[in-house]
Amino acid sequence: MSTSSKGRGMTPRLGNLFRFQWEPAQQCHVLLYPEGMVKLNASAGEILALVDGERSVAQISAELQRKFPDAGDLSADVLEFLEVAREQNWINYVRGN
Numbered sequence: 001m002s003t004s005s006k007g008r009g010m011t012p013r014l015g016n017l018f019r020f021q022w023e024p025a026q027q028c029h030v031l032l033y034p035e036g037m038v039k040l041n042a043s044a045g046e047i048l049a050l051v052d053g054e055r056s057v058a059q060i061s062a063e064l065q066r067k068f069p070d071a072g073d074l075s076a077d078v079l080e081f082l083e084v085a086r087e088q089n090w091i092n093y094v095r096g097n
Contacts, residue, residue, distance in 0.1 A: 008061065008075065012082055012091040013053030020048050031090055038090070047081055053094055057082060 014020055014031075023030040023037075029045030031038040040048065046067070050060045061075045068074070085091045 008058035008079070009056055010093045011053060011056050011095070012051045012060075012085075013094055014048070014051060015089050015092055018090055020051075043077075044081060044085075047078055048085070048090075051082075051091055 017033045019032045021030060021032065022028075023039075026039055028042070029040045029048065031040065031048070046064060047060065050063055055063070057079060058075075061078045064074050064078065065071070082091060086093070
């Protein structure tokens with residue numbers, strides 16, 4: 001199931017093997033998993049910080065738009081990143097409420 005087929009109404013959550021956290025030593029957000037760590041850039045960290053299994057893609061995009069009003073429409077960028085994250089198994093999608 002891809003974000004392009006289901007779009008903004010889908011609700012992402014972190015994959016079971018991953019833990020999202022701020023890593024002071026790296027000065028960035030990271031995804032920890034049994035075999036290692038993924039160091040995230042600032043944009044990826046902002047998006048994944050909102051992935052909680054409750055917010056839809058549309059809600060995540062709207063929240064980022066509120067936080068960064070001068071960035072323009074972020075919806076396409078959020079969808080693109082979440083598709084990459086899904087392909088990497090960092091996230092999966094749950095049915096919306």
